[in-house]
Amino acid sequence: MPLSHLKKAGDAVFVDSYVTKAHEIVVPWDGKEVAPFSLIGAPLSKTSISHSGASFSPTVIRKMLSSYSTYAIEDDIDLKDVMVTDFGDILMHVTDLDESRNRIRNTIEELLSQHSNTIPIVLGGDHGISFPSISGFKKNKGKVGVIQFDAHHDLRNTVDGGRSNGTPFRSLIEQGIIDGENLIQIGIRNFSNSKPYSEYGHDHGVTIYTMRDVRQQGIEKIIEKSVNSLCEKVDAIYISVDMDVLDQAFAPGCPAIGPGGMDSMTLLDAISLLANEDKVQGMDIVEIDPTIDFRDMTSRIAAHIILTFLTNKQKAIV
Amino acid sequence: MPLSHLKKAGDAVFVDSYVTKAHEIVVPWDGKEVAPFSLIGAPLSKTSISHSGASFSPTVIRKMLSSYSTYAIEDDIDLKDVMVTDFGDILMHVTDLDESRNRIRNTIEELLSQHSNTIPIVLGGDHGISFPSISGFKKNKGKVGVIQFDAHHDLRNTVDGGRSNGTPFRSLIEQGIIDGENLIQIGIRNFSNSKPYSEYGHDHGVTIYTMRDVRQQGIEKIIEKSVNSLCEKVDAIYISVDMDVLDQAFAPGCPAIGPGGMDSMTLLDAISLLANEDKVQGMDIVEIDPTIDFRDMTSRIAAHIILTFLTNKQKAIV
Amino acid sequence: MPLSHLKKAGDAVFVDSYVTKAHEIVVPWDGKEVAPFSLIGAPLSKTSISHSGASFSPTVIRKMLSSYSTYAIEDDIDLKDVMVTDFGDILMHVTDLDESRNRIRNTIEELLSQHSNTIPIVLGGDHGISFPSISGFKKNKGKVGVIQFDAHHDLRNTVDGGRSNGTPFRSLIEQGIIDGENLIQIGIRNFSNSKPYSEYGHDHGVTIYTMRDVRQQGIEKIIEKSVNSLCEKVDAIYISVDMDVLDQAFAPGCPAIGPGGMDSMTLLDAISLLANEDKVQGMDIVEIDPTIDFRDMTSRIAAHIILTFLTNKQKAIV
Amino acid sequence: MPLSHLKKAGDAVFVDSYVTKAHEIVVPWDGKEVAPFSLIGAPLSKTSISHSGASFSPTVIRKMLSSYSTYAIEDDIDLKDVMVTDFGDILMHVTDLDESRNRIRNTIEELLSQHSNTIPIVLGGDHGISFPSISGFKKNKGKVGVIQFDAHHDLRNTVDGGRSNGTPFRSLIEQGIIDGENLIQIGIRNFSNSKPYSEYGHDHGVTIYTMRDVRQQGIEKIIEKSVNSLCEKVDAIYISVDMDVLDQAFAPGCPAIGPGGMDSMTLLDAISLLANEDKVQGMDIVEIDPTIDFRDMTSRIAAHIILTFLTNKQKAIV
Amino acid sequence: MPLSHLKKAGDAVFVDSYVTKAHEIVVPWDGKEVAPFSLIGAPLSKTSISHSGASFSPTVIRKMLSSYSTYAIEDDIDLKDVMVTDFGDILMHVTDLDESRNRIRNTIEELLSQHSNTIPIVLGGDHGISFPSISGFKKNKGKVGVIQFDAHHDLRNTVDGGRSNGTPFRSLIEQGIIDGENLIQIGIRNFSNSKPYSEYGHDHGVTIYTMRDVRQQGIEKIIEKSVNSLCEKVDAIYISVDMDVLDQAFAPGCPAIGPGGMDSMTLLDAISLLANEDKVQGMDIVEIDPTIDFRDMTSRIAAHIILTFLTNKQKAIV
Amino acid sequence: MPLSHLKKAGDAVFVDSYVTKAHEIVVPWDGKEVAPFSLIGAPLSKTSISHSGASFSPTVIRKMLSSYSTYAIEDDIDLKDVMVTDFGDILMHVTDLDESRNRIRNTIEELLSQHSNTIPIVLGGDHGISFPSISGFKKNKGKVGVIQFDAHHDLRNTVDGGRSNGTPFRSLIEQGIIDGENLIQIGIRNFSNSKPYSEYGHDHGVTIYTMRDVRQQGIEKIIEKSVNSLCEKVDAIYISVDMDVLDQAFAPGCPAIGPGGMDSMTLLDAISLLANEDKVQGMDIVEIDPTIDFRDMTSRIAAHIILTFLTNKQKAIV
Secondary structure, eight states, X not given: OTTTTEEOTTSOSOOOTTOOBGGGGEEEOOSSOOOSEEEEEEOOOTTOSSOOOGGGHXXXXXXXXXXXXXXXXXXXXXXXXXOEEEEEEEOOOSSOHHHHHHHHHHHHHHHHHHSTTOEEEEEESSGGGHHHHHHXXXXXXXXXXXXXXXXXXXXXXXXXXXXXXXXXXXXXHHTTSSOGGGEEEEEEOTTSSOHHHHHHHHHTTOEEEEHHHHHHHOHHHHHHHHHHHXXXXXXXXXEEEEGGGBOTTTOTTSSSXXXXXXXXXXXXXXXXHHHTSTTEEXXXXXXXXXXXXXXXXXXXXXXXXXXXXXXXXXXXHO | OTTTTEXXXXXXXXXXXXXXXXXXXXXXXXXXXXXXXXXXXXXXXTTOSSOOOGGGHHHHHHHHHTTSBSEETTTTEEGGGOOEEEEEEEOOOSSOHHHHHHHHHHHHHHHHHHSTTOEEEEEESXXXXXXXXXXXXXXXXXXXXXXXXXXXXXXXXXXXXXXXXXXXXXXXXXXXXXXXXXXXXXXXXXXXXXXXXXXXXXXXXXXEEEHHHHHHHOHHHHHHHHHHHHHHHXXXXXXEEEGGGBOTTTOTTSSSOOSSXXXXXXXXXXXXXXXXXXXXXXEEEEOOOTTTSSTTHHHHHHHHHHHHHHHHHHHHHO | OTTTTEEOTTSOSOOOTTOOXXXXXXXXXXXXXXXXXXXXXXXXXXXXXXXXXXXXXXXXXXXXXXXXXXXXTTTTEEGGGOOEEEEEEEOOOSSOHHHHHHHHHHHHHHHHHHSTTOEEEEEESSGGGHHHHHHHXXXXXXXXXXXXXOSSOOOOOSTTTSSOTTOHHHHHHHTTSSOGGGEEEEEEOTTSSOHHHHHHHHHTTOEEEEHHHHHHHOHHHHHHHHHHHHHHHOSEEEEEEEGGGBOTTTOTTSSSOOSSOBOHHHHHHHHHHHHTSTTEEEEEEEOOOTTTSSXXXXXXXXXXXXXXXXXXXXXHHO | OOSTTEEOTTSOSOOOTTOOBGGGGEEEOOSSOOOSEEEEEEOOOTTOSSOOOGGGHHHHHHHHHTTSBSEETTTTEEGGGOOEEEEEEEOOOSSOHHHHHHHHHHHHHHHHHHSTTOEEEEEESSGGGHHHHHHHHHHHHSSEEEEEEOSSOOOOXXXXXXXXXXXXXXXXXXXXXXXXXXXXXXXXXXXXXXXHHHHHHHHTTOEEEEHHHHHHHOHHHHHHHHHHHHHHHOSEEEEEEEGGGBOTTTOTTSSSOOSSOBOHHHHHXXXXXXXXXXXXXXXXXXXXXXXXXXXXXXXXHHHHHHHHHHHHHHHHHO | OTXXXXXXXXXXXXXXXXXXXXXXXXXXXXXXXXXSEEEEEEOOOTXXXXXXXXXXXXXXXXXXXXXXXXXXXXXXXXXXXXXXXXXXXXXOOSSOHHHHHHHHHHHHHXXXXXXXXXXXXXXXXXXXXXXXHHHHHHHHHSSEEEEEEOSSOOOOOSTTTSSOTTOHHHHHHHTTSSOGGGXXXXXXXXXXXXXXXXXXXXXXXXXXXXXXXXXXXXXHHHHHHHHHHHXXXXXXXXXXXXXXXXXXXXXXXXXXXXXXXXXXXXXXXXHHHHHTSTTEEEEEEEOOOTTTSSTTHHHHHHHHHXXXXXXXXXXXXX | OTTTTEXXXXXXXXXXXXXXXXXXXXXXXXXSOOOSEEEEEEOOOTTOXXXXXXXXXXXXXXXHHTTSBSEETTTTEEGGGOOEEEEEEEOOOSSOHHHHHHHHHHHHHHHHHHSXXXXXXXXXSSGGGHHHHHHXXXXXXXXXXXXXXXXXXXXXXXXXXXXXXXXXXXXXXXXXXXXXXXXXXXXXXXXXXXXXXXXXXXXXXXXXXXXXXXXXXXXXXXXXXXXXXXXXXXXXXXXXXXXXXXXXXXXXXXXXXOSSOBOHHXXXXXXXXXXXXXXXXXXXXXXXXXXXXXXXXXXXXXXXXXXXXXXHHHHHHO
16 A cells, blocks of 8 residues: 555545535536536636626635535535536637637537536626526526626626626627516615616616615515516526625625625525525526635635525425 | 827726716815815824824725715615815825814815805814814804714823824813713724723713614614704714724724624614704714725725715705 | 833833723733633644644734723723733643643643632634643533534544544543533534534534524523523533634634624624623633734634623623 | 815825925826827736736836936936826727727827827736737837847737737737847746747747846846847837846736846846937836735836836936 | 537636646656656645644645746756656645654655655655655665755754754754765855754754855855765765745745845756756755745745756756 | 643743744843843834834834844854843824924933943834934934935925924934934935935035945945944944835835845845944834835844844954
8 A cells, every 4th residue: 555645636635534525516527427506617707897807716616615515504404415517617718708708608508408407507707707608598498587686787888898797687688688577686786886777777677676675675575576576487597696796794805895785694595595496597606806805705605605505406306 | 089099097997978986976176166065085194092094095985986886776866966076185294293183173164164055074084183173163063063983982081192083072072162962972882992981971961872772772763862862952963983883894994993893784874864964064984094904895885975975965955 | 210201012002091901901920819710822723624823813812902991881890900810821832732732631720720710711722722621621610511602513533633623522522521411502504514423413412503593593592591501410611612603704814714604793792691600610712813814803802702701700790 | 375285186195395206297198299208008908818907007107106206316317307298098998809909009109100209108008018009109110129028938829819918029020010030038037938939939030038148148238239239120129028027026016927037126227228229219018917016016116117218318318 | 519618627727739838747646657757745834833834835836837838948948748747745644743744754765665766856844844755765765965955954952842844854863864964054044043053063064054155155166065075975865945045035935034045046056056966866845835925936936946957857868 | 830831921832942032132121230232112103204104113123033043153153142121112102293202312312321331223113213313322422423224315304294204314414413424325226315305415415325336336345435434533323224225125014115225135244344343333223114014024134133233243342
């Protein structure tokens, strides 16, 4: 048994034989089998209006998974046998941003056309990736509804700066990928949007819950109403989580931070409730810039979102 | 149209034609017209007991305004036509701190004597600036009441270290600028004050609400009682916001941070309620040290305080 | 009176004659008298599974005490006459971790055998110090119950990596220092533990309150139940505060941070309630790594825990 | 003279009446007169292969100028009457990188066609800006030679990632803007380039001085040879300063840092010597990312490069 | 060709088809073939006298290799066909430091007994790893000489704190692994050592070159003398590079930094000269703590040391 | 031997019985005996033109002494029996800066009038402290010459901002404390001074060596000339070390950093040479702001300056 104490570079420095770490259930794709859940990185953030290192976030979120275990003690559910296929990251073009966006759409579309039952969890990147990601998702899923957690509408015009991280839902509506009535925005905040874009949303039938709504009605009720409303109208629901829906005290690593946002437990509760719903079949997590975060706090919440989502999907099955 | 893509150094790198950014309504004084609201920096922090870079905060708060828009979606009020005159900063003397304080008092006094209807929003600096600021305010406003958000009494004696950021309200009372009964302190915290100064407050009729009071009674009730009580007795109310009233998790950039404080939404709610009251005619925001903050979080809250104040003043008019 | 303005290196740069700072009541041991409360540092963190600078935390917590005063305005209790004996830090061996642990146990044991009435407040160090600290405590106190605030069980096996910061309560149970039924864990979190260790806890009678329990039942009720339950069975209660029971937004300086934890006020409330109980006769505060904290926020909470504990012990006497 | 102590927001907090600060000679363009020197920002860094915030550097370099004075004591030259026209920054498109590059080329071309005698000092951005900048420069200046300070060749192929910050000199050669023989690279480093690109340089007649050459021959001799060689062949010389030519200890804020580079005094000496040469009529300074720098050290060197250049141009005139 | 733009998580975000990055020649061991050079991590830093995260450095140094290419332009040597076998890291015990040290010795010993011609490059960890590493090396190499670059003697007694990072060469001498006369220390600094340990070195025949010697004699001459002296007496030479031999301005990431040290180019020159010597058959690089470094500067120098070593070994062969 | 492993809070975590740490020879004053060397902190930095935390530097420099030993191996001198009396810090007034300056002057004057043979080493604070420090020194020492290491003249007028850190040598000359001809400035830099102040220096006979002089003539020759020149004219020489004489790469913690400065070894060489001269009887070290430094590098150099000074004073005696 020579050289018996070597471990591969990058492997954990300590293994407890009674602990399953969350990253252990995320297995690189072998080109064949695909698990019920898929992880795909879409590391595009050159489309951001402001400077953004959100392209680093798939790597950091994966790393954060290794800080947590598979066991949800509050639900007594252990995810250790739940498998997630890791498709790695979509390679972005260095200078051609349209091409990068196309690669995202095509990859999601191809993935779901070949493996229609897997639930993709797409890690941005900035919010611009939701346009191609949902476009690819839609090709395989019929009528799509979107529940967007966000401080901002992201309904900007595409003339001033092209398709950026401020425009994804405008693009989706204008290109007919989704109907405005099937878009629900939760967590919209004061002084973070302009009146013309709020009006655009209202004019196109978008449902808008502000943070005051969240505080006054409670997240449970809002999620219940949202799910009920969408389930009648769409075939599949896609959750788009812009982490800046959270207050800056909880998610310090988003490019566009501010006060008055959601706390992380409320967001995790929302994810739990949504995951219980069968029609929820895709999710992205965007706008985490690890280069400006503190101790990867925001990516840690992203890891908990993924695990909470898996736990409740699992609970729904069990 | 040669050289058509140049922008002035310092101007925004991207302009969305449908968005009004908050800094756009803050217009440098042209020496003539003065808007209903005035912004004035009082960058004095050499008077601080501990090392403080609060003198940088007027610059940073102004910059943070450019991160937010003018639209309060929750109230459907757009501030884009509300004008704020920016008087710039009061020039501080490098080594003569008394002279610096005099300049603050004289500037506020002169400003209000010439433009009696404008509401001054004074950006500290440390809390020491409230003494000259309120002194100047008082000269034009008759009997003045003060609502102070703070973890600390700031009622220290002026013998041990002169007039510092620990003494403003002691100075105001002792010089007869305000009566103790017209001073209301909200958010006072355990282990952040000494018993002799609490007693001084009680002996002089100061109303003191601790954080336990805030948690038990709720901020709405406390503000309502405070406003009712003062309105009977004074001609004008001045709000003094020491940002360390907030918990360190929400306002990491104050010199004297600690646990057990207010969250930022509660403070914004208080500002909303106060702005609705006509007699509230002045405000300062102090004790933000941008050199030790994280991602200007504390200055971002200050920007929201200003915008929330304007929104509710506007709402009161409309 | 020559050289009249000199102060000793390290002394405060400003003294207000009406303020007592908290560190003034913490007096280095003179080898004789011991006050009702004792402070002892146990700066061991080489036993941590992950890299940890928790050994720096006794020094930083002491320093943070000098940022706060002795006056609890909410209870109108001034601690200025409460004395705490500072025994300094237990000297750790550079490379022999067993020896370091032995020194901790022996020191606590000797201290209490010689001064049986003093209440030790032990500053870690990582959570590994609770095993020797409680072992030494137990030698003098009869049957001991433990109330552990923690996101994690810390019930790992000792085979995989020896006695680490993941194993203290396993060691205590297996060596018969405490009974599993006399261990109460509060604040246990999802994805922060493994199922086999939760089962180990249940199998040994450990009472486990998760964060969901804390949110649903309220901390007051949980503390009340815990105290009532233990008081019937044990002679003395020891509180073990792993600061990672707090949410990462509140305690950014713990090695194992994450979302979904307790806020700092809830923890302080729990400490208040526990301090009122006579049988609570020891406490440790562990898992603060000042080298990764932000502005010593986590050590500041530790200082408030100590002062809150003293205040309520004092209140119980008065 | 009321309100006599106000200063405009952003103005200096202290003015010494006997000191001229360097930023005072940099005057925003009034649309008419243009000084002998022009400052233009080209804040493009989305073309970088790796994540880069070099787009922030024009703003920071300008700010650093305000930290220094106009007086070169070693040459007894005071620049206070030397004027520099500040054209501000070229507005970059949010998502269309070709358009951004075109704007740079057009702006430089238009500027020089209208004001042929001004010497442009272009502040990047990443090194990708040198392609359009030199292209625009060339349109007005006849045959152009380039002296490039750089650890890297920047002669990458444009197929793999389009025109990035690794390709500017390849693009210039391939598009016939400059001849390879008129390109001189100084400071090229081990392990920072690939053999095929060194060969490409050699095949196209590029003169390459490695850091070993700089250490062995001395910078004076290399500059002398370079100037002599180019002056025979070209009408105008353009200096392109990639700050990563400096050792990481001196320029910690470049994206691609490493050991074994130049010290800052050697680079400043090179700039002095070059500025003395009449044919040197343009310069860019690139690859400073202020978001990762330490105390803006790298931008401070850039400010000294500009001032050293002006001083020696002035000395040449006098 | 579906899903054609996916890349494995962790793979490079951009590949230039004409560039070989240095990490590409470092290939994980397949259990069979071993290349002429071997990389092995020895991530032990719990043996450090002061707090140290040097255990993270093998991971970071490997990552830094991916920032550099294989081409040494100054020598026109491309390392792209030089292979290095990466044995990964030796697994350290969480709490048993003797066991960890044994694993290091055994691994090096086994590796060289099975693959006697490979040259091990061992990445610490703190300097404590040199004791087991050289012990294992010695078992296979006959009489061993050591050239140590260091600000410190590392000849401390082992009684006060056990075998720490201050004792490796004392242990080697006292256990007879090497003779004092075959130990050469280069770069020893003022105020970084104690007289008794300097005397111990002199008494045991250790050759000591201080930084003043390096400045006065030049590194070339010192290396020449050192190599000549050792080659007569030993069978194999092992280089031990404590990065704190460098001045703090160049290597900011060592635990024990200070002024007056070597610059990085001098150290790289020394490595070049040593690599040319056939008897140099092993090397370690220690005392880099990435958690306190600035932009991994110190690990970047380590990467250059490895590449410089390989280049000159290659040059010697060619 | 109970409680045998306790150490006082703040004491070293490891003691090697064969090592004397530098802080061990710095002994707090007992009110009686005074050693040949005295350490006094003058923590005044509110007089700085720009924001400065230089008041923290006496504490940090003292702490850095504990990182180094007493042994100068290059000179084989062990300082372990050299005693330094630590007078602690002069207490600064919170708001009265004139009073603070008076306390500095009076303390130095009183100290030297009572203990005329001790050599004071004064730790600033900003450079403003040199005015009162040299004033107090002068009262006891007859005619005083000053050798100032500095990038700046510090000869500003006192009208614009009072007596600040830009005016000390102007004040000394104008108040007749020193003659301009007895002031020697070494290390003056381009773009760091204004022509009027250089002229003021020349007009008053100040000797000015720029950095170019230092590079061209060498520090040894400049020091020799300076010492020779002063020794003929004055009774005592005082060294004033403004750390910003160093290049920003070596002293990153000075408020006014820039490129083109001295390296730390050159400064240490200068200190060595000066200490050998009997008439050198006082020194201050100023302008280190630990709050913006990197790993206390600049304070580490200060510690080496003190130790180098002591070593060479000792060597002169021996």
